Structure formats: structure tokens, C-alpha cells
Amino acid sequence: MKLTSRCLRCVQAELRAWWLKGRMTKAALPSGTSSLGGKNGFPLKKGSEPNIQTILMFCSRMDDRGEVKCIKFSIGNKILAVQRTLKSVDFINFIPDYPHTEFSQECKTKNASVLGFCWTSWNEVVFVTDQGIEFYQVFPDKRSLKLLKSQNINVNWYQYCPETAVILLSTTVQGNVLQPFAFRNGAMTKMSKFEIELPVVPKPAKLSLSERDIAMATIYGQLYVMYLKHHSRTVNSPGAEVVLYHLPREGICKKSHVLKLNTTGKFALNIVDNLVVVHHQSSQTSLIFDIKLKEPECAVNTHQPVLPARSIHPYRIPLSGPAAVPTQPPVPCQLYSSSWSVFQPDIIISASEGYLWYLQVRLPPAVRLLQDKGKLMDFLLRRRDCKMVILSVCSQILEAQENGSLPVVATVFDKLNQVYKEYLEAEQSYTAAVESGPTRGAAAQKRPVRTQAVIDQSDMYTHVLSAFTERKDVSHKFIIAVLMEYIRSLNQNQITVQHYLYELVIKTLVQNSLFYMLHQFLQYHVLSDSKPLACLLLSLESTYPPAHQLSLDMLKRLSTANDEIVEVLLSKQQVLGALRFIRSVGAHDNVSARKFLDAARQTGDQMLFYTVFRSFQQRNQRLRGNPSFNPGEHCEEHVAYFKQLFGEQALMKPSTV
């Protein structure tokens, strides 16, 4: 794992200054800021950077209006909402040509205090109060809000997942009954509530589920509520756990996964690239879990970390700006500091250093840490930037060439081709749907996305196989076995093998003079027919004569290569054979007579020339009622030669009948 601040670098100085001024201390950071850096938090993403100036300007203008509890842009940075009191939220338009004057909205419920608010679209906002939620639509032009819907419920605290627009409310005295609400297009849906199992039920009942131990995130496209279940001394468990509750749009929320942390202490959660990352403060390490990785030795939904615990890659703060001296080394940043705040999905804020980072997963070290190559592939194939890593793993496996690595190679190929095939199928059904017209549900079908996990034959060829077959220190037996294994795997997944792979096989076989092996492969059509392959075989004839027959057979099967067959036969001076062949396929009427006559003359066999010549005269007679050749056929030279050999009278005369 490593930290990046790439999107932030330019705004760093300002933000830092702003934070350190104490306008927004850590304590003042409301829980709602979990969306910081996300869709509707601070406009931190590239392209929206100018807005930071606006915020700063704005902030400096509202100094005297009381402490800012929370500040959030609506989606698309259209409207800024600011909460200063427990009763109301203020709004400022950031849409050009709209009035810039602030307007305010008080919560409707009597005696309720606003715990926070969340934007669910560019103009819809939800107030969460201790007594329920209020769903508003904002009219920036009228500088007013309209209540769309509200719900009374006692709220201890809440969490918001901006990606899915789902708000999770903690209710009941113990706080462990969670009530989710989903928002979409002005509609509010109450989802089914669920209860988090507490390790110890306190007596008398008191608030026992802290909002710090709950987080929401989308993993593999599904919304999960993650509960950090601390180790309890009374229950005999070896360590803390993260319990994942799957929260479907419809249906009941179910406990779905348990991640074993095998240790105790302070933890924080992030989601990066669909991996659950659990930071452990005291050991200064992080654990990575992949909920799709099946663990055979564990119960169905219990997961152990994919990799051993590792620390985040050290981050050095480059000193930049006018104060920076070039010779000054970058300052290492304190990792796992107690001043860190972690936000979903992948944000870490270091309040003391004034940094906001995105957490990233670095895949290359995982290669060394995961011994089981099959499992490693499963892991890598689900990652975003996996292609080069996967290809390098393939090369590594082939290079290592340990005894018994062939089954491993086979497993890896099968896994890659499974993903490759799924993509091809999706692409195919999409194309079919598009072709069948928009009437038949094609609109519903999206063009399949080609992720990096789709590793096709040209990737394998370019990055792995072609270099591998060049290696001199590897036995040809192993090289051929690997190539065959790849071809087998492609075939098993019904993927059409590209001819360059066959050429690689043939090249390797020929280099090692394994012609009989090649012959057998062709005999069983392991190397599928194609014109390029047939031509390659023809070129092998001088070193391996049977290649001629193999090539002709292949051309015959292609059934589109009749011209090539004629060429091959003529080049072998099998003029009659060529003539008989062209007749048998019914193309006799269209072939160039000159080509045949040339070949026949070259043989020096006068009778052969006579036969071929007469055969074409007969053809002309049949087609045009005249045995003579058309000027366009350029056969004058041959007519003259024929006369010279056999005399004028041997020429066929136009039939008078």
C-alpha cells in the first residue's frame, strides 16, 4: 500500500494553512465529512481546483457568523451548504447567474437538533436530526427549500455513503439497531432495518455501538456495512473481527462475511480496489482482505488476511513552494499516527501534518507474499491495475521452471482465460444485441468494459510467450508443453486461437527438428487451419517433405483457397492435377488459361502442352462457341508455339454446327 496526494498537491498549502488556523480542527470535523474528497465534499478533485479559492474567500467572509460545524458542496459543486447551529443549515449558490446571497433552512421537527446533513444529488439534501430525517429539495433560483419527505425516528448518530446515497441511522438505546434509508430521484426508500450483534450486552442498557466502529462502503458493486467488533475478554476469541453486513437495495440485510484480524487494539478501515484494508495502530501495519477469495480451510464466510500484515509504504513530504530549498531532503511522514482520521472509501487525513491522502494498493509486493499461484491469480485478476503484474507473474513462473510447475502453469492459464472468455462472450452478446436493433432491449445492455484483467492472446504473446520461447536455457520439451497448455486452455474456454501462437509452436518444433511431433499436431487439427499457416508449412517443405501434403490438405479444408492450391500444383509441375482439381471444384471456366499453358510449356512435355491447350480450346468452344482465345487472355505466344509444334491443322476449328 502507499499513499498518494497527487490530486492535492496544488491545494495542499492552502488547505494546510486553513486547517492549522484552527478553523476546522479535528474535533470540529463532523462525521458527515466522511465524504471528503468524494462526490460532494470539498471540491478536491482535479478540474475543480479554482473552487478552493472560492471556499477560502467565502470562509473569510463568514468569520463573524459563528463556528462552522460542517460545510459541504452539493454534487457537481453547485450549492454549498454550511451548518453553524444545531437548528438550521445555510445555503449559498455557486451556479453562475444565480443570486449569491445566503438562504437558510431550519429543521421542521420541534426541539430537534440537526446532527448533520447530506447531499443526495445536486439539489437534494437530507437533514439528520436526533429525532428523524428530513428530505428537502433546494430551489437555488427561488432561494428556498421544499420538504419532500420526513420520518420520525430516534437517532443516536448516522453515517452516509455518497456512492449509493444511503443513510444509516443508529437507533434504540444501545444504538445497535441500524436503519438504512436510500435516496434516489427525489424518492426516499426505507430499507429493512437490522441489528448488529454486540459482543457484550450492557446492563443497564446504554449506547454501546459507537459510530467509529461502523463504516459503509461498496465492495464489488455491493453495499456493505462494516462493523469493527472489538475483542472482548469474556468471549473466547483470539482477536478482533470485522463483520460485514450485506445491504441489498431490496431484501433483508444479512451478515455475510467475517474478517479475522487475529489481534487486538485500535483499528481503522479503508476500502481500496474492492479490498478491505484494516489498519492496526499499535503494530503500525495494515491487513488486506478480499471477500471474494474463498478460503477452503475456513468456514464459508470467514476470511483470513490475503497477505501477511505489512506497513504502508513510507511517505516523504516533499518540501515545495517558495520556502523550499532544493538541497533539503523530504521529511518522512509519520504513519499510523494517532492524529489520523480515516474516511471511506480510501481517504486518510493526517490532521497534524495537514495532509489528505488517497490510499492505494501496490500489487508487485503481493507476488512475493502469496505463494499459492492460483490464489495469487484470483487475487490479482480482481484488481484494477493488474495487467502488467499478472504478465510478470506468468513470466516468473515460466522462468522458475521448478519441477511440477506445469500444473501451476495450467491453473494460471485457465484462470486468465476464464476472465478473457467472459469478456469475449459479453462483447459478443452486446454486438449481437446492437445488430438486432434497439427494439429488442439493446438499450438496456451496456457495452462491456474491458478491464485490465482481460489478458488476451496478444498480451500473452508479446509479454510472456515470445520471450520465453527464445530462451536458450529452457528445455524445448518444457517450452512446447507450456505452449500446448496455453492452447489447451484457450480451447477449453472456446476461444479461437490466433495463428501467431501456432506459428510460435511450429517455430519451436522446427528449430528442434521435431517434425513428427508437428505432423501429429496437424493431424489432430490442434493447430487450426488458416492460410498463413498453410503457407508456413509450404515453406517447410524443403526440410520436411510431408509438409507439402499437410499444407495442401489444409488449403483444401479452408475451401476458400482454391487459387493457392492451383498455384502449389502448378509450381510442382502437376499441370494435369491442377486442371483436374479446378474442374472438380467447378472453377474451370474462370481460370486463366495462360497460367496453365505457361506451366505446361515449362515442363517441356509436348504431349502435356497439347492436352492442356486442347482442353482450353474445348472450354472456349463451350463458353463462346469458338475455340480461339480472347485477346485479353494473352495466349498468342502459346498459340504460335502450338502451331509450331503440331502445325496449323492441329488447332481446333470453330464448329460449324
Place this chain on the structure above:
Amino acid sequence: MLMISPKMASGAQEKQFTQSLLSFFIYNPTLGPREGEEEKKILFYHPSEVEKNEKIRNVGLCEAIVQFTRTFCPTKPAKSLHTQKNRQFFFEPEEHFWIVMVVRNPMIEKPNKDGKPPTIEYQEEEILDTVYGAVVRQCYSMYKLFNGTFGRAMEAGGVELLIQKLEKFFYRYLQTLHLQSCDLLDVFGGISFFPLDKMTYLKIQSFVNRVEESLSLIKYTSFLYNDQLIWSGLEQDDMRILYKYLTTSLFPRHSEPELAGRDSPLRPEVTGNLLHYGRFLTGPTNLKDPEAKFRFPKIFVSAEDGYEELHLIVYKAMSAAACFMISASVELTRDFCEQLDSLVGPQLTLLASDICEQFTINRRISGPEKEPQFKFIYFNHMNLAEKSTIHMRKTASVCLTSVHPDLMKILGDINCDFARVDEDEEIIVKAMTDYWVVGKKSDQRELYVILNQKNANLIEVNEEVKRLCATQFNNIFFLD
């Protein structure tokens, strides 16, 4: 040994005798060049009970014929000698070593009235040179497969060793020669390939590669199913003779217990938790037997520097057989065999059932097998692939054909005609028995068809053969 098969000809008390082996000997003229030492030339003589002087006379005669004919064509000495009663075949496989086989012509014994001795009619033209010439060459190839060249034995232990080896090998081998059932297939010496889809074939490849990788002692592997070849790691010529041995000798010897059923030793082995039907056809019959010997037959195959000696392990599970060949310099142990058994047994069992399943599916797709109007033999010189719908399954003792020997003789004759020229050609013959026989030669391929349509004319026969080519051989290039 005289092979007599008396047939009752219509009415008359005729007795028919098929061709049979009269004698078989091997000699080297350089071993006894001086007068009085002629016996030394003879390395092997069958039948051994023949009187010494007669042996010397016969060998001398052959020597003389070969020497005499050499004056006409030094590069091509005589290959056979036709006489009224028998025919002799000469073959010089290694310099100065000659193998001679004398076959008695088939004959008919017609009883005479009045108590006169029966007249014997020799059918001199019934025997084909090509067929029996091939049989002699096969004898040598088979010897060489198991013993290496004559020269090798001479180097290793002089004439004594060679004589000993020849005696040991040919004593048994000649008993298995069934001259009366030799035909065109012996000329071809082809290999029958098992038809298989690409995917199953690739699975077999994968299996072979994995086994060779984990048991790195294995140098070559060949794979057969139903006595038909699927994969050969050996070169073509070595595989040809090994295939001959497997299908005409080793497999038939082991198929009887399988067919016997109840008392068969075919009980599934359990390795780990996997059930398998694998067993060794060569080497130990029972791995668990503490007395078991781990000795395998040794074979000689060609290598870059002459030949190499290999252990031949034949391992079979159901209808799938794998031959593993390991350098003879390695001592094979119980450990190795157990390892092989536990690795190969389960996988081979699985593959065998996979192949069987695929095979039945393919057969179902291609429709129920109708008894065709024609029978054919196909052979491709390039890959030695042969296919015959004329021959029944070969067993250890006989090779059954479903057509009359006369027709087989016509096929042989056509083959001789083809051998004479390089060009592609086609020959159509109407046999005495109203069958049509068609021979086609295209490039390196030969096809012989026997049609049972006595009323058909030449054009119809030609059309029929074209149809056959289009249906049975549509994926190869066959000139019309």
C-alpha cells in the same frame, strides 16, 4: 511347421494347402569364406532339425543367386526367387547379413482314380513379392527393436552372442508368423490412429507433458486407445514397429483376461482416495507382491548417435494405454513404479473414460453406423496412417478379413502397379466374382475400394468412389 487347411472343393476330394513357411535362415558370407568352413556362415536356421549339409547347400544357393544377379544390377540385388514349389525372399538388412525366407506356394492336391498318387498343383502366382518381402523386413525390424542391430551383438559378444540372440528371438517369433493371413496391410505396416476431437487430444497432450515433467526419468511417451495410436513421442519408424508389437502381440495377450470377466485381475486399485484401473502390462503384475520384479523389456530406438536402449513400460487403464520409455542405464525400482502407478493410474482412468465419452458422442452425432456398400483400405505414406474396413480386429493368432483372398490379391496387385510409377493414378478392376475393385493413388496416399454392385457400370463405380472420397475423406486433399 506345415499349415494345412483342407477345404472341401465342390464334389471332388480336393485338398487345398495354403502357403506356409518352409525355412528361414540368416547367414553372413564373410564369417566362413574358406571352403570347409561354410557352416560358420550360418547364424540361424529354421527348421533347426534340417541336416547340416542341406543347410549349407541352401545357404550356398542363395549366396550364389544373389552374387549372380548382382552382375546385372550391382545396386539392386535379387529380392526374390520364384520356383514352381516355393518362393524365396532375400533381404540384406545390414552389410553382409542376409535373411532368407522360403515360402511354399499354395497347392491343391487332386486325388487320382485308379489308386495313383494324387497330382499336386502349385499355385505359383498366388504369392505377392511385396507382401512377403515386407514380412521379412518386419522380422528384422522386430528383432532390432528388442535386440538392436546384428552388428551390435557382434561387437558386444561376437558371433556366439549373436547366434544366441537370434535363436532366442526367432524361435518364438517365427511361431507367431501367420503367412496365410499376410496381405496388403503388411506391405504398408501402417498405424491406425484413433479419431479424436481437438479438446480431448489436448487433454492427452497435457497429461503426457505433466507425467514427463513430474517423472523426469521418462524420455518418451506414447499413448494409445483401443489399440489405436493417439500420440507418439518416438520417431515415426520406431513407432511403426513398436505399434506392430503392441497391437499384434502385447495387447492381444492381455486382452483375454479382460474379456474373461469374473476372474479377471481387473479390480480397481485405490490410491489415496482415488479409484483407478491402471495396471502394468510389462513389468510387475502386482505391485503389492513383495516378490515382484521390476524388470521391463528393453527396446532399441534410433537416436542422433545411432540407437538408444530403453526400458519399455506399458501401463494400461481400461482402453487407454500409455507407453513410457526410460533410458536403460537407469535401474527401475519399486519406488518408481509405485510413484508412477499412483500418479498415472487415476489420471489415465479419468482420461480413458473421457475419451470413451467423447467417442460415443461423436459416433452419435455422425449417426448410426450403417453397413456401407463398400469396403476400403486407406494408407498415407506420409504419416503411416492406415484405415481398413476390410479387416476385423486383429487377435494374437489370426487376422481376419471380411473379403475373399482373391480380392485381397487384386488389391496387392494394384499396389504393385502403383509402386512402379511416381505419378498419381487410378485403376479400376472388375473381379471374377462381380465385385468392383478400385485403386486410387494421389500424392502419397493410396485408397483401395471394393464395391459390391455387380450391375454397376464403370461410370457408376467411378461416381460411387467420388462420393466415398467426399464423405470419408473430405478433409484431405485427394485429387479426383
